[in-house]
Amino acid sequence: MTFEHIVFYAISLILLVSGLLVVTVKNPVKAALFLILCFVSGAALWLLLEAEFLALTLILVYVGAVMVLFLFVVMMLDINIAEMREGFVRYLPVGGVVAVLMMLEMAMILASSKTGLVERSHPVSHGADYSNTAEIGSVLYTDYVYPFEIASVLLVVAIVAAIALTMRKRPQTKKQTPSRQIATRAGDRLRMVDLKSEKKQP
Amino acid sequence: MQAVYLAIPLLCLAAAAIAGLAGGRIGRAGAHGVTIFGVGAAFLLSFYVALDVFRNGHLFNGPVYSWLSSGGYNFQVGFLIDQLTATMMVVVTFVSLMVHIYTIGYMADDEHNWPKDSLAGKNSYQRFFSYISLFTFSMLMLVMSNNFIQLFFGWEAVGLVSYLLIGFWFNRESAIFANMKAFLVNRVGDFGFLLGIAAIFAWFGTLDYDAVFGIAPSLASQQIHIAGSTHWSLITFICIALFVGAMGKSAQVPLHVWLPDSMEGPTPISALIHAATMVTAGIFMVARMSPLYEMSETALSLIIIIGAITALFMGLLGIIQYDIKRVIAYSTLSQLGYMTVGLGASAYNASIFHLGTHAFFKALLFLGAGSVIIAMHHAQDMRRMGGLRRFMPITYFTMIIGSLALSGIPPFAGFFSKDAIIEAVHHSHITGSGFAYFSVVIGAFITAFYSFRLIFMTFHGKPRMDEHTRKHLKESPAVVIVPLLLLAIPSVMAGWQFIEPMLYGDFFGDAIRILPRHNAFAEAGEHGFSAWHFMKHGAFQPPVLLALIGMVSAYIFYVARPDLAGEWRAKLAPAVRVLENNYYFDKVYQAVFAGGALRLGSCLWKSADVKMIDGFINGLARAVGWVSGKVRLVQSGYLYHYAFVMIIGLFLMISWFLYL
């Protein structure tokens, strides 16, 4: 067992346990934090595979952006935890049995001699000067340009959909009108009013 | 030319569609205008095609449209234009055109036949024209077909239109009964017909005439099993099965029972469908299949015997009828028997010849009868007529021509065609030809007797109708009279014009094939032939003499000594009763088949339907209710239930496929 093996098993264990905790802990904020732990361990596994760019992207995008947003949402919404967990115990036996059985089945498949998996040769290890950012970039915009473009269309659709679903004009909505702001002149902003001095009442 | 072939049926179809679908919009004049135009154009084009075929010898055989492809077989709409088809096309379109014109007069006050303000009676005039045009289309598709599927289509389509027209006045109980009867009896025939087509497809692998005729000789000795260990010759089986279809459509004993009842329909269609064209479809079909029939003497024997029975016994029934249309209906049955006998004797050309002349003079007789019926305010009983010749001279004159032609008196058309059949039977040697000869010769006497009985009862003697009707008696309008006159021309002339090429010449080319040993006319043809010679020879043969005797006896019984008729009727009471009951065919069918089916039905209904099926269905309904009740619990609307069901489904699928 090499050092890499030890690291792999350790990180995998963290990943599995934190994944389990995401669905079992009571507090949604904690659940979100465990999810972050999942992503971080996932990124660590990718680092082991020498996929540094992907690992960093995962942390930047998911941990840095998505999960922070998640946390905001979870904290801003007033979630009734008791109501959400209702029925958890009731369904636990059935769900648990199915989950355990499914896990056993998968294990049996892997333990079987007929997995059909072939051992492939270890991929070539590259030196420290090897940039996998450049490598990904070069295939992404050449060989995989088509799926890349479709993925970007997918994102556009997501934006359009999000805007279409959430943007609404309420009468009480207050908003700026940039064109009018720019077009104003100094004279519009300041109005001189003559006030007559009041005489002090006797 | 292909466009012309296509145009002929499609013109009729288009006319039918316009008159039927837009009848209310275009009105009466529009409806008869468009259909007469359609059928008239079809007639002119048919005539043109016939000229092209007979003058220039242009034949055509090929598909024009691929309809659908199923199970490796392409169903195609195709035309086979040869001498036989051309003849039929001209006959069909000509008679149809005459009937169209005549209908204008006959149906002029059809609204009286319907209850007041009924929806069905509103555009019945237009509907009628639509139907008869549709019929013309169907009949043309039938005769022009080059394959069995299209033949079957035409066969069923004419059956359908006939059904619609027999029951045209569907507010009458008797009309509904008659069209149901026609439909059911034809179904029996169609069953045989379909079996024949299926057998052809199963053994020949094709349904094109040409291909079938080409393969047939190689299957001549093929034997098939049907039931038990009996072996049948394949060709004989096919021929008989097809002929069963022909028996239904051409009303041969014992499937003839529907034709007399079909007189419930308006008279123009009796003329067009039940006398001149549709009922001859069976005759046409057998003639078309002559290459097959020539290979099976068994089938020919069956045909000649069935035909002879029909010719003799149905003619006898004509003698005792009082309804003017029924007399003609039975005469049609008997004449169809003649044609069938001709087919059995391998004289296909003579049968088609008789078919043609019969179409003209029978349409003439029917339309004449219709003219009388119009004058009599839709009364049809001959006992209430008499002396009409003074009121309706043209009708009388044309009816006389028709009757002379029907009786086979030279030189009218019927003489040549009928005598040709009798001659052919005389020369035939197949089993049953002796009986057939006897039947057709006696038949000549009977035919003349009932034809002139009709003439004498209707047009001679004292008027027996009531006062009101007699006052209003008058000749029918021009639209009725003109078709009568036009039909009278071929009834006189068609015989001696066509006998020579039809029987002895090469009129039909390859369309009809007769084995040399079956060909009755070949010998005579070699010695040189002329219509004059035929007439001179035939005039002193028994058939003509018997026909003359028949006419004279009819005169004695119904003009000279009217009291004799009643006396003889009383003397022969038992025989008359048998005839009056149509040899008990109807009663037996009614009791055995209709009654049996009803009993079987009610028995099945009580035991199988109520107990088993209803029980099962009700049980099923309860089960369905129970299942939906359970399912509703699963379909709870809760998202996590749904997700959970999916996961369980996934789990079961994995378990199933990986460990079973």
Add this chain to the structure above:
Amino acid sequence: MEFQIPDFAPAYPEIFLLCMAGAVLLLDLFLGKRFRNLAYGLSIASLLATIAMIIGSSQQATTFNGMFLRDLMGDILKIAVMLFTIMVFIYSRIYQQDRHIFKGEYFVLALTAVLGMMVMISAGNMLLLYLGLELLSLSLYSLIAMRRDSLHATEAAMKYFILGALASGILLYGMSMIYVTTGTLDLAQIHAAIRTGDSANLVLSLGLVFVVVAIGFKLGAVPFHMWVPDVYQGSPTSVTLFLGSAPKLAAFAMLMRLLVGGLENMSGQWQQMLIILALFSIGFGNIVAIAQTNMKRMLAYSAISHVGFFLLGVLSATPDGYAASMFYILVYGFMTLGSFGMILLLSNKDSESDMIANFKGMFSAHPLYALVMTLLMVSMAGIPPLIGFNAKLAVINALVESRLYWVAVVAVLFSVVGAFYYLRIVKFMYFDQPGEAIRLNGGMEMHTLLTINALALILGLPWIGWLIRICNSALAQLS
């Protein structure tokens, strides 16, 4: 580093459609409400133009490193998808206007959904199948949710979204199993990597199960059908119309690409899985449909049973069977459009009119549309001479030729059960008294198209042979 610019020509229709979707979005943004009909017209026009481009450039080609396949099957399915979408637009115009959801986004999202389907149809790579599917699904979720003020619509969108995400997860898991064993995402290479009778490969089988389950979800086959009734009923009818027709074609393409294009050599295994899905769907769908009172819900269960029927053709695992399925799904989509179109026709500003009882007495009020509905229902039930019968016949025929007699018998028995609820509607229309006055909604163009839609089910008969032949030659090309 050698790199060749891929050949864009086969993908021009997709590129064009994407550009037009963008154009509609921008135009609508700047022109606003008053020009909404412009977005409507422009969307239809761009779909028509795309169809013309496909017809004009019909070819067999592969581009983008085998990720984009252009073949006859794809072309036919794409054309059908776009025709169906045009019909959806036309049927739903008034309905959308009445409910204030006649927005530019509606057209943009529908067009991107069409684009997603086209990507799926043309996919030569599992990655693209997944991306296309997501593009389609995302557009559909948001189309359903567009009607924000309706509780039902929001609920339906939510259910569809979450279950859809679950199914996507399952699909990805299955695909990764397949990737693990074959080492590639390219379907043609997967096909080459799997040897016939390679049943010892358990991981591959596991992947296959997951993939089939995910497709079963997308099609709505029992037991992965739970979302179908709720989503069909909850969505605005204009979206149900879309949801029920075009995506089924894309799902068919997905089945063909994955199971035939990639995993054909495992047909022995997926055949059995599909038998189970198909028979459960036919039985369950037909039986439960009987108990429904809501028209949309009934049509949802009918959709489940039809999906089962169409799977029967696929599971016969012969080119003829695939062609029969393709024909079936084309005909089914066409009938579904008409049926939901009838609901749209009856709906008005105040009511959805989606109960079966709304059809009562239709004949006395509107005989023409009673006939239209009768044709649609009778065709759905598969009664000759309507085209629905020919479609069922083709599938049954394929089964019989594959010697799966018992499956064929069970399928026929259940479709007899199914005939009951279709014909019940006919009975309601002709023999029952109307509950309240029936008002017809929709414009002239919708009325005309709806009538043509129904009449085509019987008047189209002469062209059936032609259509079946095209399907046959399309699928003969595939395998």
